[in-house]
Amino acid sequence: xxxYRKELTFNLPSRRGFVNITxxxxxxxxxxxxxxxxxxxxxxxxxxxxxxxxxxxxxLADYEAWLExxxxxxxxxxxxxxxxxxxxxxxxLKRQIMGREVVVAVTGGRxxxxxxxxxxxxxxxxxxxxxxxxxxxxx
Numbered sequence: 001x002x003x004y005r006k007e008l009t010f011n012l013p014s015r016r017g018f019v020n021i022t023x024x025x026x027x028x029x030x031x032x033x034x035x036x037x038x039x040x041x042x043x044x045x046x047x048x049x050x051x052x053x054x055x056x057x058x059x060l061a062d063y064e065a066w067l068e069x070x071x072x073x074x075x076x077x078x079x080x081x082x083x084x085x086x087x088x089x090x091x092x093l094k095r096q097i098m099g100r101e102v103v104v105a106v107t108g109g110r111x112x113x114x115x116x117x118x119x120x121x122x123x124x125x126x127x128x129x130x131x132x133x134x135x136x137x138x139x
Contacts, residue, residue: 002033003137006133010121011126012123014127015127020055021119022118025104025134026110035139037138037139038137039136041101041102041132043130044130047091048123053118055116092124106138
Protein backbone atom coordinates (compact mmCIF):
# COMPACT_ATOMS: atom_id res chain seq x y z
CA UNK A 1 0.00 0.00 0.00
CA UNK A 2 1.18 3.54 -0.79
CA UNK A 3 0.25 6.88 0.68
CA TYR A 4 0.35 10.44 -0.61
CA ARG A 5 0.06 13.68 1.37
CA LYS A 6 -0.61 17.20 0.14
CA GLU A 7 -1.65 20.41 1.85
CA LEU A 8 -3.77 23.17 0.36
CA THR A 9 -3.69 26.68 1.83
CA PHE A 10 -6.61 29.10 1.78
CA ASN A 11 -6.73 32.73 2.82
CA LEU A 12 -10.24 33.99 2.20
CA PRO A 13 -10.56 37.78 2.32
CA SER A 14 -13.93 37.57 4.11
CA ARG A 15 -14.94 36.18 7.48
CA ARG A 16 -17.01 33.39 5.88
CA GLY A 17 -17.07 31.65 2.55
CA PHE A 18 -17.25 28.37 0.67
CA VAL A 19 -14.76 27.09 -1.91
CA ASN A 20 -15.28 24.09 -4.17
CA ILE A 21 -11.98 22.22 -3.78
CA THR A 22 -12.91 19.18 -5.86
CA UNK A 23 -10.49 20.12 -8.69
CA UNK A 24 -7.55 20.43 -6.26
CA UNK A 25 -8.39 17.06 -4.66
CA UNK A 26 -8.68 15.42 -8.10
CA UNK A 27 -5.29 16.90 -9.01
CA UNK A 28 -3.75 15.46 -5.84
CA UNK A 29 -5.25 12.07 -6.69
CA UNK A 30 -3.66 12.20 -10.17
CA UNK A 31 -0.31 13.19 -8.62
CA UNK A 32 -0.51 10.26 -6.20
CA UNK A 33 -0.86 7.63 -8.92
CA UNK A 34 -3.17 5.68 -6.59
CA UNK A 35 -5.93 3.86 -8.46
CA UNK A 36 -7.79 2.07 -5.63
CA UNK A 37 -8.07 3.26 -2.05
CA UNK A 38 -9.36 6.08 0.11
CA UNK A 39 -8.95 9.84 0.04
CA UNK A 40 -9.22 11.79 3.30
CA UNK A 41 -9.68 15.56 3.12
CA UNK A 42 -9.76 17.52 6.36
CA UNK A 43 -9.61 21.08 7.60
CA UNK A 44 -6.62 21.54 9.89
CA UNK A 45 -8.17 24.48 11.77
CA UNK A 46 -10.97 24.55 14.32
CA UNK A 47 -12.88 27.34 12.59
CA UNK A 48 -12.97 25.78 9.12
CA UNK A 49 -14.72 22.77 7.62
CA UNK A 50 -14.60 20.28 4.78
CA UNK A 51 -17.86 18.72 3.61
CA UNK A 52 -19.50 17.12 0.58
CA UNK A 53 -22.63 18.44 -1.09
CA UNK A 54 -24.04 19.89 -4.29
CA UNK A 55 -22.18 22.66 -6.15
CA UNK A 56 -25.18 24.96 -6.43
CA UNK A 57 -25.09 28.68 -5.59
CA UNK A 58 -28.55 28.69 -4.00
CA UNK A 59 -27.49 25.95 -1.60
CA LEU A 60 -24.37 27.91 -0.63
CA ALA A 61 -26.54 30.95 0.16
CA ASP A 62 -28.89 28.70 2.14
CA TYR A 63 -25.95 27.35 4.17
CA GLU A 64 -24.84 30.89 4.97
CA ALA A 65 -28.33 31.92 6.15
CA TRP A 66 -28.97 28.67 8.04
CA LEU A 67 -25.63 28.68 9.85
CA GLU A 68 -26.06 32.33 10.83
CA UNK A 69 -29.47 31.50 12.34
CA UNK A 70 -28.02 28.56 14.27
CA UNK A 71 -24.90 30.37 15.49
CA UNK A 72 -25.12 34.11 14.81
CA UNK A 73 -21.89 36.05 14.90
CA UNK A 74 -23.35 39.05 16.71
CA UNK A 75 -23.65 40.01 19.39
CA UNK A 76 -20.25 38.55 20.21
CA UNK A 77 -21.01 39.02 23.93
CA UNK A 78 -23.48 36.10 23.79
CA UNK A 79 -20.61 33.58 23.79
CA UNK A 80 -18.39 32.79 26.78
CA UNK A 81 -15.53 31.81 24.45
CA UNK A 82 -15.34 35.41 23.29
CA UNK A 83 -14.50 36.50 26.86
CA UNK A 84 -10.95 35.32 26.05
CA UNK A 85 -10.56 38.26 23.66
CA UNK A 86 -11.67 36.30 20.60
CA UNK A 87 -14.73 37.09 18.53
CA UNK A 88 -15.04 33.75 16.76
CA UNK A 89 -17.12 31.48 19.01
CA UNK A 90 -19.74 31.28 16.28
CA UNK A 91 -17.08 29.99 13.86
CA UNK A 92 -16.27 27.09 16.19
CA LEU A 93 -19.97 26.16 16.39
CA LYS A 94 -20.43 26.44 12.61
CA ARG A 95 -17.44 24.16 12.07
CA GLN A 96 -18.94 21.60 14.46
CA ILE A 97 -22.15 21.58 12.45
CA MET A 98 -20.48 21.35 9.02
CA GLY A 99 -17.83 18.82 10.02
CA ARG A 100 -14.07 18.46 9.99
CA GLU A 101 -13.42 15.97 7.20
CA VAL A 102 -14.63 13.74 4.42
CA VAL A 103 -13.44 10.37 3.14
CA VAL A 104 -14.07 9.43 -0.49
CA ALA A 105 -13.46 6.05 -2.08
CA VAL A 106 -10.99 5.97 -4.96
CA THR A 107 -11.96 3.62 -7.76
CA GLY A 108 -10.11 3.36 -11.06
CA GLY A 109 -8.04 6.43 -10.19
CA ARG A 110 -11.11 8.63 -9.70
CA UNK A 111 -13.06 9.95 -6.73
CA UNK A 112 -16.05 7.62 -6.43
CA UNK A 113 -18.79 10.24 -6.02
CA UNK A 114 -22.54 9.95 -6.17
CA UNK A 115 -24.49 12.30 -8.46
CA UNK A 116 -23.78 16.00 -7.88
CA UNK A 117 -21.30 15.41 -5.04
CA UNK A 118 -18.45 17.91 -4.69
CA UNK A 119 -15.94 18.61 -1.91
CA UNK A 120 -16.11 22.04 -0.27
CA UNK A 121 -13.93 24.02 2.08
CA UNK A 122 -16.04 26.08 4.49
CA UNK A 123 -14.43 29.10 6.15
CA UNK A 124 -16.06 30.61 9.25
CA UNK A 125 -13.33 32.91 10.60
CA UNK A 126 -11.26 33.94 7.59
CA UNK A 127 -8.77 36.64 6.67
CA UNK A 128 -5.76 34.48 7.50
CA UNK A 129 -4.05 31.45 6.01
CA UNK A 130 -5.50 28.05 6.88
CA UNK A 131 -4.59 24.57 5.69
CA UNK A 132 -6.48 21.58 4.35
CA UNK A 133 -4.86 18.15 4.39
CA UNK A 134 -5.34 15.62 1.58
CA UNK A 135 -4.18 12.11 2.49
CA UNK A 136 -4.61 9.35 -0.06
CA UNK A 137 -3.89 5.70 0.72
CA UNK A 138 -4.17 2.67 -1.52
CA UNK A 139 -2.59 0.97 -4.50
